[in-house]
Amino acid sequence: MSLEHAVLGFLNYEPMTGYELKKMIDISISHFWPAVQSQIYKTLFRMEADGWLSVETISQETRPPRKVYTITDKGRVEFFGWLETPQPQGETRIVWLIQLFFAGQMEDEKILTLLRTLLDGYQQRLRAFNEIPEENRETMKEDDPRDQFFWMLTADFGVAQTIAYVEWLSKVIHAIEKHDYTLPTLGSHSK
Amino acid sequence: MSLEHAVLGFLNYEPMTGYELKKMIDISISHFWPAVQSQIYKTLFRMEADGWLSVETISQETRPPRKVYTITDKGRVEFFGWLETPQPQGETRIVWLIQLFFAGQMEDEKILTLLRTLLDGYQQRLRAFNEIPEENRETMKEDDPRDQFFWMLTADFGVAQTIAYVEWLSKVIHAIEKHDYTLPTLGSHSK
DNA sequence: AAATTCATGTAATAAGTTACATGATTCC
DNA sequence: GGAATCATGTAACTTATTACATGAATTT
Numbered sequence: 001m002s003l004e005h006a007v008l009g010f011l012n013y014e015p016m017t018g019y020e021l022k023k024m025i026d027i028s029i030s031h032f033w034p035a036v037q038s039q040i041y042k043t044l045f046r047m048e049a050d051g052w053l054s055v056e057t058i059s060q061e062t063r064p065p066r067k068v069y070t071i072t073d074k075g076r077v078e079f080f081g082w083l084e085t086p087q088p089q090g091e092t093r094i095v096w097l098i099q100l101f102f103a104g105q106m107e108d109e110k111i112l113t114l115l116r117t118l119l120d121g122y123q124q125r126l127r128a129f130n131e132i133p134e135e136n137r138e139t140m141k142e143d144d145p146r147d148q149f150f151w152m153l154t155a156d157f158g159v160a161q162t163i164a165y166v167e168w169l170s171k172v173i174h175a176i177e178k179h180d181y182t183l184p185t186l187g188s189h190s191k
Numbered sequence: 192m193s194l195e196h197a198v199l200g201f202l203n204y205e206p207m208t209g210y211e212l213k214k215m216i217d218i219s220i221s222h223f224w225p226a227v228q229s230q231i232y233k234t235l236f237r238m239e240a241d242g243w244l245s246v247e248t249i250s251q252e253t254r255p256p257r258k259v260y261t262i263t264d265k266g267r268v269e270f271f272g273w274l275e276t277p278q279p280q281g282e283t284r285i286v287w288l289i290q291l292f293f294a295g296q297m298e299d300e301k302i303l304t305l306l307r308t309l310l311d312g313y314q315q316r317l318r319a320f321n322e323i324p325e326e327n328r329e330t331m332k333e334d335d336p337r338d339q340f341f342w343m344l345t346a347d348f349g350v351a352q353t354i355a356y357v358e359w360l361s362k363v364i365h366a367i368e369k370h371d372y373t374l375p376t377l378g379s380h381s382k
Numbered sequence: 383a384a385a386t387t388c389a390t391g392t393a394a395t396a397a398g399t400t401a402c403a404t405g406a407t408t409c410c
Numbered sequence: 411g412g413a414a415t416c417a418t419g420t421a422a423c424t425t426a427t428t429a430c431a432t433g434a435a436t437t438t
Contacts, residue, residue, distance in 0.1 A: 094281030
């Protein structure tokens, strides 16, 4: 499982609780690998049982005890082995492409409404991406600049992908608006 | 679940068996919504119980009986309701982006090896996409040209997305080759 | 006064994958 | 002779989501 290795990666920077991990994931890798709280806790439990992590439970008066997880040597070996192992191409599951596949059965106006809503959503997403660096630049100030480069790269990927979606949706919307049902010629993409 | 609605969409063209559905899915929507055989059979069973499909079992001498599924009125209502309902932006789960996120801990050469393997894979995928239309054009010859347009659109999306990945990976590879760790400026993407 | 933060967890459900099982027929 | 096609299914497992539960302290 990949969440496990993401957790190892984070804990290799510094020990953390599940709660803190959740926050880290949300502001970093969640746009290509989201994780909900319950899954993180379950994963940490399993990883500790597997000897990849050790736990230190620190009692608090008013709150539940903090369970601080630390990566073990075994975990570190696992992590670095994984880190240089080629991983499969990711999966893209896009429900609205199923809709589009069957859109021949819909009126143009209804299709256009759907597509415009999608375009709008992705444009918003693009704006959200551009606000990420402002928010995080402060947080990362003191970290290794080479680390920072790779962190930013993944955000840059998100931007590139979203731009591709926006451009593609615009193209399709214009084609349908002009009732131009010329079959897209798959090979003829410029560049 | 979306597989259910994809099944409704296919059965709205014509009644089919699970086996035939599997083949249809493989040559059409599998690149953005794959489905394994066991899942299709399970889904068909559930959908029939829900009254979205009806079954006709046709015995055969040597083989298991063909179970031909037909969409019901209830299923058709469900399908067309779903078809015009806005769906969420898809999810992209890409393991190698987790690797890249933590790549600060790896040597440049190892990162480059990973990235070149990925680039190669996506370029192959691109070539595979360009061979799709040749294969399917015959199969689709007699179908509604408006349907055909939307079918090809989803393949075109696959191409566009893969090109975006290829270009992005090339960019990153070149940057690392030149040891240019300038932080990507997220807002500055040309068009 | 209400919402957010901190901090843990469980239970139920859904969705998807892997692997197994059967077995004749037809194509290479 | 071996692989692919046709055609069904089950069982175990993994991964992820949703929803519930608790409860003080702090911020808005």
